[in-house]
Amino acid sequence: MPEDRRRPTLDTLAAEVGVSRATVSNAYNRPDQLSEQLRERILRAAERLGYAGPDPVARSLATQRCGAVAVLTDTNLSTAFSDPALSITLDALSSAMDSEDHALLLLAGSAEGGPSPERVRRAQADVLVAYSLADDTPAMRAVAARGLPVVVIDSPMLAGAAMVGIDDRGGANLAAQHLLDHGHRRFAILADEIQPDQYRGPADAGRLAKIGYRVSAERFHGYRSALDAAGIGEVRTWEAGGIDATLGARGARWLLDQDPPPTALLCMTDHLAVGAAQAAAELGIQVPEELSIVGFDDSWLATQVAPRLTTIRQDLAAKGRTAGELAQRLLAGHQAGPPVQLPTELIIRESSGPAPHAQ
Amino acid sequence: MPEDRRRPTLDTLAAEVGVSRATVSNAYNRPDQLSEQLRERILRAAERLGYAGPDPVARSLATQRCGAVAVLTDTNLSTAFSDPALSITLDALSSAMDSEDHALLLLAGSAEGGPSPERVRRAQADVLVAYSLADDTPAMRAVAARGLPVVVIDSPMLAGAAMVGIDDRGGANLAAQHLLDHGHRRFAILADEIQPDQYRGPADAGRLAKIGYRVSAERFHGYRSALDAAGIGEVRTWEAGGIDATLGARGARWLLDQDPPPTALLCMTDHLAVGAAQAAAELGIQVPEELSIVGFDDSWLATQVAPRLTTIRQDLAAKGRTAGELAQRLLAGHQAGPPVQLPTELIIRESSGPAPHAQ
DNA sequence: TCGACGAACTGAAGCGCTTCAGATAACCTC
C-alpha cells in the first residue's frame, strides 16, 4: 500500500490527512481559511509524502493564468543576447512586472526571423512580448492568432497590441545633423538588417524602398530627412545582416573603399560602429580626424572602445519598464493605448569631429 | 447566439462542426486519424471561430509534459547576461534539446542567490537546469523538492542530478603554472564570488576555507595546488562580488597597492581580468612587462582588449550541448550518470610574460 | 455471401487543481 509509485497529488494528501481536497488547497493558497494547526499538519504530511506543492500546470488550468510572459526574439539566443540592449530591456521588463508572479519564457528565433509559429502556439504564457521582430513574419501571425495580450517593443506594428519604442527617426536625424553641423558632406550608412533574408552586402534603392524592420526604416528615414534637408543625394548603404562587430567591420571596409570615401559614417547600432572603427584602424584611417563615426543605442560598448563612440542614447531600462507596465495593464483587462514613444538624445564623444579640410 | 464572449474551446469547435471532441483533437495532433476532408472542415471552422489551437496549458495537463526547460540563474537577468558565457551555453543547450519541443523558461535570481523558492515551485517545466548556483540556497532546496529531472551546470553538487562542468581545478592549475614557469613569485588572486553574501573586499583565510561556489572553490584550489608545489605561501585574494569589469578594476587597485605589489595576477574570469588591466593602465603599470594577468573562460572579451588576454579556454558550446543531452536523457527516463567534466586549455596571449627582473 | 479487416469516428475517463456556495458548530449579543 505504500507501494504507490505515482507522485502524490492533492488528493493523496487529503486522504492521508483525512480532510477534503479543498482544505489542502487552502493550506497552500489561503492560509487564513483554516486553522493554523491543521495547516501545519497538512504541511508536515506533505513533507512526509514528498509532495512539493500544487502542480503548476493544473493550477494554471484552474486559475487561467500561467505566471509567465513569453518574449519573442528575432534571432537565436546567443545572437539575441550578444546585444546587451536585450538583457537590459528584459531585466527592466521582468522587474516591472509584479516580479514574483511572472517568469520569462524565451521564444528565440531561428534564421527565418522570429520563433516558429508552432512554438508561439504552444507557449504557456499570459502575455506575449514581441521584441524587435520583422514586420510580417509567420511568428507575428501566430501571435495575433493566439488572442493573448500582446506588447510590442520597437516593432512590428500590430493592431490591438500595446507598443513601446523610441524616437528612432528623431534620434537618427540628430546623428546625421550632428555630422552635417561638423561640415561633413560625404556620408555612408551602415545598417544592421533591412529584410529578414540573410542578405549581406550593399543595399540598393530597391531594398531600401521597403525595409522589413520598422526600426531600421525609422532610423534610415531619420538619417535621410537630415541629409535631404542639407541637399545631400544618394548615400551608399551597407546591410550588415546582423549587429555583430565583425559584420560591421566588413561593411565598413567596403564603404571606405569607395571613391570618394566617406568622411562620415552613420551606424545603426553601436556594435556595428565598433566594428567600423576597427576596420578604419586596420586601414590606417584616423578616427575622428579622417572619419567620423556615430553609433546608435549608447550601449555599454560605446565607452569601452577607443575612441569612445558618439552615439544616440536610448533609455533601455525605461523601455523595458514601460513594456512591463503595459503588459500589466493589458493583463488587468485594459485596452492597449496609443504607442508609447521614448525620447532619444545625442551623446557626443570622441568618434566624431569636424570634416577633414581636404573635402 | 453568436454572442458567446468566451474564447472558443475544442468543444465549441466540435459542436460547430458536428463531430466529437476527440476528432477535433485528432485534427490537430494526429492528422492520420481522420479523413483529410473532415480535417480541412475543422480547420476552416477553427479559423472562422478564431480558435487558435488547443490550449497549451490544458494540453500540458493532459499530456504531462510542458515543453519547457527552466533555467535557474544566480543573478538577475541583466547581470546574468552580461556574462556572454551564459548566452552561449544556453543557446547550445536549447538547440541541443529537441529544439522544436522545448522553450526556455528563465528563472532569474535576485540578490540572495538564485530565484525564489516559490518561483521554482511554480515553474512550468519538464526539466530544471541550475546554472552556476551557490551550494546551499533556498532555490536549490526547492529544486530538489520538485522531484523533476535536474541538470546542474558547473555547480552546485546535487544528489540525483545530472551534472556537467569543466575541469576548473586543472585549468586554474595551468594558469598558475604558466606564470610560475615565467618566473613569477609574487602572486595575487582576483576572485568573483566566494560566498553569496554581497561581500566585496579582501578575502581572509576564513572565507577561503569554505567557499560557497563550487566553481570558485575549484579554481582557487587549482591555483593553490600549483603555488603550493612551488613553495609559495599565502597569496592576497580579493573578492570582487561579481564578474563586472568595474568590480575587477576595484579589486586590482587594492591588490596592486599592496607592498610588495604582485607581478602576477590570477583572475577567475576574463571580465575581472579586463577590469584589472584597466586599473593597471590607470596606475601606469605596464602589462605584461610589470604585471602579468591571466583570465579564465576565454570569453569574447579576451581578444577585444589590448593587450589580449592570456586565459583558460573552456568550451561553452560543448557544455551547453552536453547539458541539453543530459536533460534529454533524464526526460527519457534514464538515471543521471556520473558528472561530465569537460577539459580546459591554456591560451597564451599578450597579457602575460616573464617576471620583471627587479624581482 | 460471410467473416475479417481497416479506416473513420466517438464516449468517457482521466490530468491535478481552484473556487464558490454551502454546512456545521462554536461563539456572541441583547
Add this chain to the structure above:
DNA sequence: GAGGTTATCTGAAGCGCTTCAGTTCGTCGA
C-alpha cells in the same frame, strides 16, 4: 435563549485537453 456572527471545513462543478478502448460501416478476399 433566539437570532446573528464568525471560523472552519466540505462537495461538487468546472478548467480544456488527450487518449484508449470501442463502435460503425464500407470493402475485400474467398
